[in-house]
Amino acid sequence: VQLQASGGGSVQAGGSLRLSCAASGRTFSSYHMGWFRQAPGKEREFVAGITRSGEREFYADSVKGRFTISRDNAKNTVYLQMNTLKPDDDDTAVYYCAASSYWGSPRRPQDYAYWGQGTQVTVSS
Numbered sequence: 001v002q003l004q005a006s007g008g009g010s011v012q013a014g015g016s017l018r019l020s021c022a023a024s025g026r027t028f029s030s031y032h033m034g035w036f037r038q039a040p041g042k043e044r045e046f047v048a049g050i051t052r053s054g055e056r057e058f059y060a061d062s063v064k065g066r067f068t069i070s071r072d073n074a075k076n077t078v079y080l081q082m083n084t085l086k087p088d089d090d091d092t093a094v095y096y097c098a099a100s101s102y103w104g105s106p107r108r109p110q111d112y113a114y115w116g117q118g119t120q121v122t123v124s125s
Contacts, residue, residue, distance in 0.1 A: 001025045001114050005097045008119030013087040015123070019080040021097030021116055028076040029053065032100045034112060035069060035080045037093035037121075047095070048080060049106030058106045062090070087125035094118040 007019040019035070034049040048069035049058040057069050066085075071078040078097060085091045098112035105111060 001027065001031060001099050003097050003099060003114055003116035005095065005116040005119040008095060008121045010122040010124065011085055013085060013123055013125050015085050016081070016083045017085065017121060019082065019095055019097075019119060019121075021078045021080075023076045023078075023099065025076070028099075029073040030101065031114075032103050032106065033069075033071060033078040034098045034100065034106055035078075035095060036098060036109060037091075037095045038118075039089060039093040042093075044096070044109055046107040046109070049103075050078065060107075082121070085121075085123045087123045091123045092121060094120050 002024040003021055005021045032051055035047040036044050037047050038044040046060050050069045050071050054071050066083050068081040096118045097116040099114040100112040103111050
């Protein structure tokens with residue numbers, strides 16, 4: 001599966017962005033999906049994950065209550081709605097979508113075999 005992330009940009013603190021990740025192929029619904037982010041000088045970290053049919057969602061504590069992951073299997077797309085964005089090191093990062101055939105844990109990058117190219121999110125104070 002090939003993944004194409006989009007929707008990043010620059011926003012002021014407190015604002016919102018919606019990221020999208022479009023997948024190629026006909027088997028999108030067979031993959032668990034996740035969003036990760038990486039800031040300069042930091043390791044890639046888990047943001048949110050969603051199961052194949054969307055019945056379960058998982059979030060990092062740092063984004064719980066502010067971000068929402070969702071998917072539309074008919075459109076082969078997963079979304080990340082980001083509200084109440086925090087400035088600088090909190091939410092500013094390159095955001096990546098990823099696909100996994102099988103989770104040991106939705107939070108582990110090594111459990112994802114396919115990655116998109118990343119989209120930059122910059123939050124200013």
